[in-house]
Amino acid sequence: MVKYRTLNLDLKNGLITNELTKDNKNVLEVKPVTYIYYNLKKKKVYIGETNNFMSRHAQHLGEKEPKLDYREYSNCLVVYSVLFNKSVILDLESLLINYMMAESKTTKFTFLNGNTGQSELQYVNKEEILTEVFYPLWTNELFGLGLIKNKDLNALRESLLFKYSPFKNLSAKQREIKEIVEQNYHENYIVDAPAGSGKSVLFTNLAFSLAEKNPNLKIGVVTTGNLIAQFNLIFKSVGLSDRLKVLTGSQLITHAQKNDVTYDLIIVDEAHKLKKYYTKGHPNARRHLKEGEEEIMHLKAISKGMVLLYDPFQGIKPQNISPSEMIELTDGFAKLEMTQQFRIGANSDFSGEDFLNGILYGIQLSKKNNFNRDVFKSDYFSISNSFEKLVEYVENKTHSYDNTTNRVIAGYCREWKSNPGKKCNKGKNYDELEYDWNIDGIQKRWNSTYEDWIKRENSEVEIGSIHAIQGYDLNYAGVIIGNDISVRDGRLVAVPENYKDVGGTPLKEEFDINELTNYILNIYYVLLSRGMDGCSIWFEDKEVEALFKERIGL
Template sequence: MNSSDQFEINLYDFNTRLPDKIDHRIYENDQWPLVYILSDGIMKEAYVGETTDMRARMKTHLANQRKQRLTVVHLLSSSLFNKSATLDIESNLIRYLSGDGYYQLQNGNLGLANHNYYNKKELYWEIFKNIWQRLRTEGIAKHSLKHIDNSDLFKYSPYKSLSKDQVDGLKTIIRGLIADDAKNLLIDGGAGTGKTVLAIFLFKLIHTDLEDFNFTEFGEEEKELPQLVAVLKKKYPQPKMALVVPMASFRKTLSNVFKHVKDLKASMVIGPSEVIKKHYDIVLVDESHRLRRRVNLSGTHTSIFDRNMVQLGLDKYKDSELNWILLKSKKAVFFYDANQSIKPSDVKKEDFQRLRQQLDTREEQLKSQFRVMGGIDYVNFIDQLLSVSVPKTKGIFQSKVYEFLLFHSFEDMVGQIKKREQEYSLARLIAGYAWKWISNKDPEQYDICIGDVQLRWNRTSIDWINSEGSIEEVGCIHTTQGYDLNYAGVIFGNEISYDKITQRIVIRKENYHDKNGKNAIENAEQLHDFILNIYKTILLRGVRGTYIYVCDPDLRDYFAQYIPSFGVTDDKEEITLTKEPDENAIPFYDLAVAAGDFSDAQTVGEVQYVLLPHNMYDTNDLFACKVVGESMNRIIPNGSICLFRKYSGGSRNGKIVLASATAIQDADFGSYYTIKEYSSKKIVSEEGWQHEKIILNPLSYDDKYKPIVLEEDTLTDFKVIGIFERVL
């Protein structure tokens, strides 16, 4: 069945004549489940629904004052639809239309479907993708699904299906907001447990009319939530509310999200200093572990801080922004993670502990992991790795759904992050504060120099992840905390090491260059905890994967015991050779018969194909060869089948290459071909530069292997055929 035959989308005017117009349509008029979109192109508002009785549902909507302002309806019908499928498509349309940002939705955000059913992924997700393409054709949707998946508007949209953890947290919060004997609510949760999503969801929930909620699909065990919402709405019909976000960059991001959500406003997202301007019924505080006290603040921030303290009658040396929230709100909800406190200016754990012990404080714990695809296993492993408590029986971390790799070449990691950026977008480099910010005063200077790679810190602190050119820069904790990436390339600097004698991670304070992060530190253990919290936090940014490069050799050796290395795999899949090409196969050449440049002039009969492992990503221009001999056994074991990428230009120095030349005499490969590490010496003349000599170095445990040196006339037909990628 063609995609065009899977469903129909019919457009009607949304008015009192609509029920008569759909009389002759079998799906619209015969108790068949379908999905619909009401919209108005001038107001840019829409409503998404599903029903098995289109006539009755449209009459209901036509009697609704808010929906009367909508002017057209798109009806989505199919012989393949069932009730589960239409609920799922309705839910996806709500989520993606909200993330698309072209329309503001009149829908409430409670009751979105999220359940499994037959052929959900195999059939109905494909149908939804085709529906989305048609809606783009009709002008209802503007952006691709991939673009929306990577957008902040989609990630932080209030239109989410909540997990059981989040529903329990939501109930705890609502009960606390309703109860007269509860003032403060403390929602604990690690990075990626959905604290921000829950905060935004709650904000939208309180600002939505009851009639816009979809409670029809709630089961018996879920009936308490609609009842709680009804009581909450009665108690707070028009509450004075604010979402406080301490970090300026993340605050701007969430303000932009609020601007695109019906009934919410950008002005509802504020900084801590704005709280003191008026009294609030309800204040939600996201990332509350980043609220500040009077330590290491800049001159301007210190003045504002002191002025606010005087206005509120507080002690500027003992109290903090936490106290501002408590004084200016009837009810306060704090979303908190002690392990994301990263500098001395953050409110102390002890202050939150005192809040926790108050009789009018209620608590809830979020445990499920929503950000990283590695799930709670990956989160627990990171905790164990940085606390040096990985069980002896653990071995190398393995995940079939999460790409977690240790790189021994910084250039390789940078290259792989750029490839992931091309494939998925939102792949970024992040580092600890082991380098001074030189480029802040001199933009032409580089901050981070590792080997031949030179990079600069982030040029902007506001929404850096989405800024132009960020793929060429390195972010820090302040520009990434709270954000999601698809891939994170984390650079461990020389401020963090590993003591092989005490078997403990140690901090080199002299190599830590965040002045505000180490001034006023009370003891070495406090700095140790702050820096580990920084790395824990940035190691939990990547949704699809995390790459690591470690500057300190002792720490790198420690990590190598537990993290799989790039280009090396212990769990080898069986290598299959075939004579027939396949979409997941690449050419396998026998060096004895291959043409020197592996040209297209070869016939298919001269080539075999090797099937690639399931976790291979970028396969463009790859080919495989079998490497025999011991001249490269430090990297490539004898008899290995290796992947190479066809050489198309660029620097080759320090890379392992497959090269050919008539002058090559290689003990392992015989004449013409060799696999070695490349280096060259160039000379410059009036005619330009040229190679004086090329040195091809063995990487062997056996000293009998010597470099191959090519000079002058022997360079005439020298050719690099491919760059080594990895051992299969």
């Protein structure tokens, strides 16, 4: 028995042209419903919920400045059920918005909803609504009407457009921070947020909400280069590409200086990757800086307020502003904090925070050892005893669990000899390129690209570097801790000759082994925090493995 019903209304200049039965009128006047206005030709969609559709429809038609005049919608699909109440229709509205937006790159729809930033909804029959209403509605009515193209909800759930949707439900802390900024957006804030705490969700949600509520507000949005295309697609899909153009820090600074622009607010995702002038840095990354300058100085100069979403353990290069420099540069900023872990799986005995705190202690980035060590004895975590076993771990997860994203990732301890971007342009085929890794008779290449690497055709057989994986989620991560780190007198220390990121080492005249060690350990912290459902490590240096196991209690 189908546990819901739908009513597809034909609209002409906002008027319902269907001949409505007594039952239809009752549904539209007194039943709680979720509804979808749409115009397939104009690629416009609006999703809502109400306890009285006829009254709500009249309100829509009376709006003075809608994003799209509701008279231009050709249809409205109304979903109703005896199971529905206010919580259910709100949740169904959220599900439809987030999943339909996740495939907007294919459907080309623009979603004209406002932002509520509501917290996660919990109610008694939530599982029943998912399995008996949302899933069949998606694969039957929505697919049949051409409102969706992809029936595979699992694949959509893994997309960045879904994960970073500005309509995602917020945690209580995310919501609190959003409200603080919205009340006073001409202040400066630094949000201390570890890996997996929801920085990017807050980033898109805050930018969208401020733009929606303040039509004249000039907002700058900044992130790292490998995420720009995805974030710009998100803002395009909600009709805000003209107001929210995502750039790197250097691009925004250059644009503002060239066009004499001052922003009301600049929001920076992954603020730990903001740069300072550095002689060895790529010319494009420092041409806007003079010696002694940092990007934060310029961002301050072109904005009335700023929000920095920051993790002190994710700076991975000398040209990144260091934690001590960040403290000095943000003196006077309001300090906010997010600690709840959303990426890494948990159960009733341990949390994602336990795993991250254990990793930080295990690789000597933190002295805090008050974490539940059972996390390292659970199904979530393992240590592979060979490179071959690590590769097998990732491949086995891919074959065992459909629609999961699982990759081998590593510290930058091998040269990038394959370099397909350069060599394929010179006439070589990808299959002819040399291998960067050759261990246990297994040959692998580094990531063939940095931008959106995990979605590329060859990524499953490649090894991802920090530059390809930072900012992304995996289901299962196989992490190589390479020979660029060793043990000396009970301490982890860098091995400079084995660290192959040419732009990632301190200048010779200023070389500091402790500085390089921290950069490398930060890289491993980032890599080890990518897996949502599981993580396995292979240690190239067995002394490093022994020290790590001792510290985490194995």
